[in-house]
Amino acid sequence: MDTAQYLDVFIDESKEHIETLYRKLLDLEKNPNEKTIIEEIFRSAHTLKGMSATMGYNDLATLTHTLENVFDAIRYERVRVQSEMIDLLVETVDQLQIMVDDISGGGDGSHNITRIEKQLQLIEKGQLLEDTEQDLVQEEVSVHTTSVFTNIDEFELSILNESQERGFQNFEITVRLREDCLLKGARVFMVFEVLEQLGEVIKSDPPVSDLEEEDFEFTFSVILVSNQAPKEIEEKIKKVSEIESVMVHPFSITKYRESKDSNSSVNKITDHNSVNKDKEEQQKELQVPVKNQQKTIRVNIDKLDVLMNLFEELIIDRGRLEQISSDLKNADLQDTVERMSRVSSDLQSIILTMRMVPIDHVFSRFPRMVRKLARDLEKQVDIEIIGADTELDRTVIDEIGDPIVHLLRNAIDHGIETPEERLQKGKIEKGTIKLKAYHSGNHVFIEIEDDGAGINKEKVLSKAINNGLLTEREIDALTDQQIYELIMESGFSTADKISDISGRGVGLDVVKNTIESLGGSISIDSELGKGSVFSVQLPLTLTIISVLLVELNKEKYAIPLSSIIETAIVSKEQILSAHHKKVIDFRGKVVPLVNLKDVFDIPNTNLDDEYTSIVIVKKGEKMAALVVDSFIGQQEVVLKSLGSYLSNTFAISGATILGDGQVALIIDSNSIIK
Incomplete structure (x- = not known):
């Protein structure tokens, strides 16, 4: 299976789970006994582990698996949450973030996780972090003795015991196939052929019948009796094609028996409760009403940008049609344009909502x-x-x-x-x-x-x-x-x-x-x-904005409605002077008068007019009165960039194309007030 096509989804979902882990760990520090927080952390770690293993990122999968084990111990009260743990748990998520960032940048997510993995294993065992030095040394010896095999019978154990007495070694070997492996059963058969040349296979997990039927994911384990060196066993198995990884570790019969003995007493108490809990959880999931389940699909933001650009063109054409309809005064055309305007307005609302992110x-x-x-x-x-x-x-x-x-x-x-x-x-x-x-x-x-x-x-x-x-x-x-x-x-x-x-x-x-x-x-x-x-x-959005269209010497300009307080027409007598500048009295406040023709170096031909049209704009607590020739009306327009060549034009934030095909510059009133 080619996993490259799922990489973007994997990265996005991994980042979401890591954010959840960060957030819930901080909540856990404040409420260390809150079961719902512990369960959410466990679920996020469990999901991230499965995703990482499926994609073949082994270090990421291993560390999330270890973190999952810690919270499995916490949720079944084998371990109590202490404030000393939180720093290490946050550091663990930091390491997960580093690995996901590496994958996002084109890497393979490989990372040295040995130290932090062993510290987490100590927490899982209920040991104090202060004692880690000596414990880590001991853990180094025993880290690989925990077996995936949990049901070895006495006959198989006697064979393993006898082989040791005769000078052979017992190995636990875990083989992972590549996820693009097409014939898993054939690869397993070839691995077993190699193993039979090296020694004798005592047991496999999953069983041989499942392996032959390809009823497994991509990983299987065997117990092998051999007199070969671990490195040689590993190298010979890796010669089989489509093998991703091989791990060869000594299998300890003593450790296996100790593990079985310690677990048997606990299992008698916990197994029944655990099974009931699992059943309850499954039943809860199954009882969720279908109507409450929401189906979602991930869409690349670039595709939404393309969709938005196409819709912007539609808005421009809609404005053009409205202009033509108004000029021709054809009833059928006007009805059609009105319906189109309503539909496009609904479409605009949906597209803008799609771009909205919490x-x-x-x-x-x-x-x-x-x-x-x-x-x-x-x-x-x-x-x-x-x-x-x-x-x-x-x-x-x-x-x-x-x-x-x-x-x-x-x-x-x-x-x-x-x-x-x-x-x-x-x-x-x-x-x-x-x-x-x-x-x-x-x-x-x-x-x-x-x-x-x-x-x-x-x-x-x-x-x-x-x-x-x-x-x-x-x-x-x-x-x-x-x-x-x-x-x-x-x-x-x-x-x-x-x-x-x-x-x-x-x-x-x-x-x-x-x-x-x-x-x-x-x-x-x-x-x-x-x-x-x-x-x-x-x-709320930067692409489609509501503006007031105004006119300066027959040229149209747009002022964003979000910055407008009011429009007015004032007489010459209402225009005052203060500090050699023209001002007006607006509701008891002195507001400076700014002639846009002076700002944009446009010839002023209305010096003798009795009345002046103004637009009161604000920026925080500051205000200004912009002088224009006339008001055209309110309109929704598409904000277009002027490009890098004109990006530093004073008091102009962009441009838009109007229904009659004219280009209107969009005024940045913030710059004028500043």
């Missing part, structure tokens, strides 16, 4: 990052995630991870105080970071809130003056939020000591630029001694 894909990696960083900084920090099921366009999801990481690192490093400082301030030792996501209108909001030290306004203002960003005369005109947002200026920091973890302000300009490049914005609120809130606003 933000949990980003959020799920943050708890372990917060845990590790807090320990490195000797702080105690809890993270509370709210709204992880909030959905966002995949394009935005891929870009938003790094900015949130930086904001979280800032919150831990410079927001949350040390336990000693918190106690002195009358707070509890452990700080809390709330990571919250929610929908509001056509946007998604992500808030990072900490209950730390907050932002010192005096320090911010002092630094701003020293950096030449402000004069002392300008300070009085600033709101608190405008002062806090100064920390997002390039190279700005209020920290007394800049660490290599972060620096509130060092890099926040990059965070701000990244968010704004996605059509979003960031605002800050803070209270000294109480904490800070960083609020990120993002558009």
Whole structure:
């Protein structure tokens, strides 16, 4: 079987299971006796093991199998969860992540897992990790004596015992066929021919009858009596084609008997319960109503992008048809176009929904990052995630991870105080970071809130003056939020000591630029001694947006509705001057007037007009009034990039093709307000 065609699915599903393992291990640390968490970890490890073995990634399969054994022991209360275990278990998942990343990059997932595998085996036996040095040495001798054979009868044991007395050796040999092997039965026959030349086969698992009928996966084991060296046995078996791996280990009769004796007393007690539990689990699975089962299929994001591009062309043609229908005023044509518009609107909703991904894909990696960083900084920090099921366009999801990481690192490093400082301030030792996501209108909001030290306004203002960003005369005109947002200026920091973890302000300009490049914005609120809130606003999607079409000297421009507060027509008397700039009074606030013709260097032919059309736009708390010639109307348009050659055009974020075939530039009001 050619597994290459399943590689992408394997990688995607493996990453999902690893994320589940990370998340549930952190939950387990808080609730070590919670059975449902233990069961979920066991299931994820079990599924990942099976997938890895099927794909032929042996190291990955071996380590997940060992992890599965640990949680099998935990769920049947042979081992008790202790805080000392969690670090090793998280490290184990780190190793799994490394192997999956290697496979994703074209590697074979090979990795040295000996040390961590043996430590997990000690945990499974209920031994303390502090005693590992001596135990690992002993384990090195006995690691291969655990047999896959559990039902060797006394007659077979007597043969093995007699062969040892006559100077022969007993070997347990495990052979794995390649998964593209077409005739498994023939390969097994050829392996047995080699084995019979080397000695005598005493037993096989599965039985010979099953092997002949090809009633097995790709792995089988035998017990061989031989006087050959293990290396020679391995090399001769490997000469058979379509063999993936061969493992030859000594078979210990003594260890086998000890294992049977120790298990027999436990099995009498546990077997009945285990069987009942398995039956109950199977019955529960079978009792799930069919109507609740959802069938899913994985689709490559590139295919969705192609689908979206095709739909964008359809939207452009729909606009063209609506224009033609309006011009011709043909009733049949108008009815058809209206129906087409309704259907395409439904189709648009479905396609956009297909591109939406729960933000949990980003959020799920943050708890372990917060845990590790807090320990490195000797702080105690809890993270509370709210709204992880909030959905966002995949394009935005891929870009938003790094900015949130930086904001979280800032919150831990410079927001949350040390336990000693918190106690002195009358707070509890452990700080809390709330990571919250929610929908509001056509946007998604992500808030990072900490209950730390907050932002010192005096320090911010002092630094701003020293950096030449402000004069002392300008300070009085600033709101608190405008002062806090100064920390997002390039190279700005209020920290007394800049660490290599972060620096509130060092890099926040990059965070701000990244968010704004996605059509979003960031605002800050803070209270000294109480904490800070960083609020990120993002558009739900980046490809199809609602705009207000306006006209400048017979040319059409589009302003995104998400940034518009209001449109208005003002008279000459309402236009005032302040600091040699034109402004208007908008609901008690002074709003600067920006003539778009001046911004885009368009000849201004309407100087003597009595009335002026304006569009009030916002960016956070800031506003501006954009002067236009006239309003055309609201429309849904497809946002097209201008390409790399025109990517740095000021105040233009892209373009769109209108129904009449004209190209309208899309105005980036954020740039104008800045």
